[in-house]
Amino acid sequence: MKIGEKSGLKLGQATRDAFGDALKEFGGTHAQVVTVDGDVGNSTRTEVFAQAYPDRAFNVGIAESNLVSVAGGLAACGKIPVVASFACFLLNNAYDQIRMSVAFPSLNVKLVGSHAGISIGEDGPSQMGIEDVALARSFPGMTVIVPCDAPSTKKATAAMLTHEGPTYLRLGRPKVPVVYPNGCDFEIGKAITVRDGSDVTIIANGLMVGVALDAAHDLAAEGVSARVVDMHTAKPIDEEAIIKAARETGAIVVAEEHLAAGGLGSAVAMVVGQTLPVPLAYVNLGDRYAESGDAEGLLEHYGLTAAAVCDAVRRVSRR
């Protein structure tokens, strides 16, 4: 994957791999952590934990509804269940189970959705989670985290496991560029300015952070100073960072590997519209499903590129 190359970033672990490693590490010192899997543990990487701690790893087969409610029951008895599946199967199949067995009773279940976005590639739309952030945000009390690289995913995993309350962690399939150093700071709900700028702010999370950095690099060559903010926590959203961006840069582009409806873009718009209205533009999947193809080809074809971010910036920035 060429994302991040022009920004000088090196390719690192996929976020799902970083999660798998971090979960095993945390699980070693926290006996209450258990995993519940729906036959995809070797894709979501909970298998790493499962191999180390087989007594604490449960596989209920291809049964996402049961999967989530079982996790609810485990949490009701004081366990910290990590329930991982593909984002689309977890959020879409088991939406009501998340609602009634997790969110409504405020149970400490850690939901992990991998294979987010279209960058999963050839498997195609049935396996792509493109609405999961919107669905996750809709649960009252749910914390929603979308880390962009391996180092921040490791910290996010630990933060999620320490946090009290239902949480959703979104992970991707492909290797992604390393944005942060190992052991980087990470605080749920606190956005990170990865590149400062004054003419416009690009707010992104997940894979689109690397894309945004590439766009900022290209824009700099045109004399446009773009701030890039990694808004890893989609809920609770960092209102302060958004208002600061609006006030200091006057225009915001929101980039996400997600449908237009209900994701990071919606969350940012609600803050901007109610506090300091500034021009907004979006880079996302729009209102459509994708198709089968290679990951890079798909991102190019569906407009999740640095070029698309630059276009969006030109639409709204003051320069």
Added chain:
Amino acid sequence: MPVRAPQKSVPELLAIAKTLRKDIIRMTTAAGSGHPTSSLSAVEVVAALYFGGFMRYDPAAPHDPQRDRFILSKGHAVPVLYAAMAEAGYFPTEELLTLRKLGGRLEGHPNMRRLPGIEASTGSLGQGLSFGIGEALACRLDKLDSHVYVMLGDGEIEEGQVWEAFAAGHKYKLGNLTAIVDRNGFQQTGATAHVLDMTSVADKIAAFGWHTQSVEGNDMQAVVDALTKARPVKDQPTAIVSHTRKGFGILPLLEKEGDLNYHGKPLSKELAEQALQLIDAS
């Protein structure tokens, strides 16, 4: 104080059953809504569980990890659970009349965050057995002796998730889990045999590898015997298909009203009065 299982004799349980039935009628009529007939069919099983020596608990310590747990997966029958909890001392009997009232703890379907002693927030049918599996797994991990009982409705078992749970219960050999199906033969729009005939529920559950019994669910002695028989089974989960009558306790009244289902509606004040007399006279 450690958790204990109140153990009453069958005649005492029959007396308790009468009290629970009257409470169900009174609270739903006072609320002006609710599911009395769905609750009435389950009375014998719930009474036996809470007072027949099968469930250890302490109303003063509702979160004691050593307790046995009851999950009412058919959450709309919550009046029977509230009635049993009041009888057990979780809260004063007067609170039963706050059923479904704004600001009250006794919501229209069980809310585990609102009322200590409620083990799962049910109402969206199909999730309780899965939730029970999670609890049973946790108890086993923690080497607790606790037993988890889950009551399902016979309409509820039309939800596919229930069978995902039956499969998983077998996989994990959950000897500390008992599923009880309140087979009262009706669901919201009619008889279960008409809406979606599940034919022999006991055969289906047994095919999933559970130790399965069928019992006349409104016969208190039979219910006690079945629960007793299920107890020593440790190497597989247990199920009891409890054949009951929806609205048991006021059947002549329902016949007169021409509706043996009478789903999801409370009795009017007048009918409730008749119902209470009927229960007292039985």
